Amino acid sequence: MTRIALVVYGMLGGGIETFLLNLGAYLKCCQYDVTIVTTNCLGNWFERIAQMGLEEIYVPGLNSVEPLEHVSRVSKVLYDGEFDIVFSNHALFAQIGIGTGKANPVVIPIVHGTDEYCARIGTYNAGLCDHIVAVSPAVKKTVERINKHYKCDVILHGIPKANVDIAIERDFFLSTIKLMYVGRISNSDKGVFLLPPIVKTLIDDGLKVTLDVVGDGSDKGQLKELFQNNGTEKFVKYWGMLSSEQVRALMHSAHILLFPSYMEGLGIAPIEAQLCGCIPVASRLTGATDCTIQDKKTGFLVDHGEVKQFSQAIKQLYFDRPLLMRMSQQAKDYAEIHFSIERMGDQYHKLIQMALENKSENKLVSERNDPQKGLEKFTDKKVILWGTGAGCEWLCKMIPFEAFYFVDNNPLKWQCYFRGRPICSPQTLLQEHADKIMIIIASHSYMEEISMQLSQMGFNEDEHFTNIFKILEPELLLRYDLNFRT
Known part of the structure; x- marks a missing residue:
């Protein structure tokens, strides 16, 4: 076997x-x-x-x-x-x-x-x-x-088919529409702080809605405060972590899944929701949610961060119950065929x-990651670190060379100092001779964005800039990951 x-x-x-x-x-x-x-x-x-x-x-x-x-x-x-x-x-x-x-x-x-x-x-x-x-x-x-x-x-x-024996079938013509959020309660990637203004907008416009929040995370306390501050906390129920069976049962009774993520690899919750006939209203993430949701057929895709667009999609379903019923069935049929x-x-x-x-x-042993190859690029070059957070502070103590200066996108930090060296605008890099510098991206949270920014400025990866994966030996990379992975 x-x-x-x-x-x-x-x-x-x-x-x-x-x-x-x-x-x-x-x-x-x-x-x-x-x-x-x-x-x-x-x-x-x-x-x-x-x-x-x-x-x-x-x-x-x-x-x-x-x-x-x-x-x-x-x-x-x-x-x-x-x-x-x-x-x-x-x-x-x-x-x-x-x-x-x-x-x-x-x-x-x-x-x-x-x-x-x-x-x-x-x-x-x-x-x-x-x-x-x-x-x-x-x-x-x-x-x-x-x-x-x-x-x-x-x-x-x-996704395995839902066990309908444990599910409570939804009523499409209830005066109150049941909304649902399932996932980690984190704003930086999941966009959970959009939930309070979405609910607030709907309530202010006279809609009767409730929201079930399933999951846990570091931003749960602040999320509760936001609902309390805008006066909508009585419409929200927190379930914490639930079993898959319990989540499915809630999805079978809910009408709409809110999925306001800023980034996703794919996203399981919208697939599970559709399989249960719960209509997802989700951020449009190219190559992710647009692969799992048929816009305006099995759910709605809206621009991420746009409270108004989320609210408008929900209103459309709220005031057109035959559409709500039709899309629910279409979502279920679609998920059963494409995501079994x-x-x-x-x-x-x-x-x-x-x-x-x-x-x-x-x-081939030569195919192993070899950080020593990355260190060869620093010979006789001016080293510049992009980032001024805790991860960069830690990195400075580990690498065998000093940064000439630091770069950050936050204008409030420009003209300030970090570890005794100036913090400069990204535009400062354009004054440098590209072949005489090596920029290390020391921010793991924005690694992709900074890489793209440097490329747009005319710098080439591996030639003019690099990242921690290419300079840290395995032991140091492990220590970095244990300390700073979120």
Whole structure:
């Protein structure tokens, strides 16, 4: 029996973990031996692995050993002969250990996000892998921007059919429309602070609505304050973390799912909602939500951050109940055809078979990430760091050279000093001779945006600017990730 490891940072509870449980259950039905392995922590959802009938392994001891020693522990579990296929899901300890074990399993990274920092985590040492999976065209675009030579396949998520026996069917002609949000309560990526003004706009316009908020996160307290401050808290109910079955039950009674994200790899919640007949009103994210929602047929796609557009879409459904009913059925039919667990699982099954048949026995050591190659670029060059946050402060203590000055997009910081050096406008870089400087992007949150900004200014990546993945040795990269990954 083929042995498969699905590897993840921890079963923290969210889209990646839902995907792993669904994929693991399907592959088990296909007679694979499936184990979910967590490399950093257990997570709140760890017990769900056994509940799904899957095997579980947690690699303990991260806080008691040096990072590279923990890499060795993870590698011993994954790469010493226990598994034939390893699917790594943004698990940096697993990525760094690729090619270091006694055996040679097939390793396939699955990249879930368009954020460049996380995508680089997901593709670290991917040169040693025969395949990479991206969960959407948008993610594939990010992966190929990192390295155009990577072979990357897109496999969209699939969802098991809802168990209608536990669901409460919705009433389309209730005077009150039930809204719902499902996901991590975080504003920087999920846009949850848009929820209070959306609800406020609807209430002020005379609509009767309620909002169920499912999930948890660092911005939950501030979200509650925003609802309290605009006087709409009585229309909101917080459910915290729920099981998949409980989420499905709520989706079967809700009319509309709000999905105001600023960034998504793909987004499982809109797929789940449509499968339950709950209509998504979502941010239009090219290569992500426009791949899962048919605009004005199975849901509505609006410009992200636009409260007015979210509100108008909801009003259209509120005042046209036959449209609400029709789109609900269309959403359900669409999701059942295009996002079934069988469709996704079959693609992974074929990938596994192909990967085993075409397995590369001798992976080239030269394909490993080598930060020392990046350091060669700093000989006789003026080093400039872009970023002035906590991550940059930490980085300055680790790199063997001093920054000549710092750059930041925040004009309030210009003319100020950071670690005794001036903070300058990005325009200052245009006064430099490009071939005599090396710019290090020291902001992981805006790595992609800064890279694009530098390219538009005429600088070339690897020639004139670089990032932490290309200069930090594995141990330091692990320490950075443990401290600053959000």
